[in-house]
Amino acid sequence: MMQGSISNRIRTLRFMNGEMSQAELGQRIGLTRQTIAAIEAGKYSPSLEAAFRIAQVFKVPLGEVFQWDVEATPLKAS
């Protein structure tokens, strides 16, 4: 299976949108401040719907908010 991790630019995008608070972002997409903080810290992966909502708030494509970082996996000897 392909290994990887999800990273995000929510903190940067919040800063670029007038230092929007986590609470305000959460309120606009129906999540709690703690959930936004967990997403920002990479400790919780949001649903696809929530991810799209976040991108919609910042008016950017989904790929500008979340990135899938592929980790190089060593090839197994057969």
Place this chain on the structure above:
Amino acid sequence: MSYREKIAWLSLIAMAVAYGPYFMFVGRGPGPWEPLPHLHPLGLFALVSMVRMLILGAGYLYLRLGSPREERQPLDERDRAIEHRSLSAAYYVLIAGMILVGCFMPFSSTGWTIVNAAIFWIVAAEVIHYSVVVASYRVQASS
């Protein structure tokens, strides 16, 4: 710490304070009340349940008054995922306990020993439920 994590801690504390001493008392072995029916253990259980309800009631009131309104939002998707995970874990504990109590204990125990064992597994399932809730919020806490 989120409001829901505080509620989970409160529930754990209430159970520890109420049912901890109860199970230590009944766990010492069969008492003189062993044959069913006997109202003494039932009264004791009712008492500890009332203690638990009082702790929960006072705790809820304290947390409700002490937390800002925005902290008490409806469950969001992460809260629901945590709730689902914790209830799944508690379900397996409850099923295992009920199989033990219902299928095996009748061959070796009687009366209030079986009743208390059933209560113990119900409480154990609740403890697992709230413990998983607390652990999940702790693991996902950003700081």
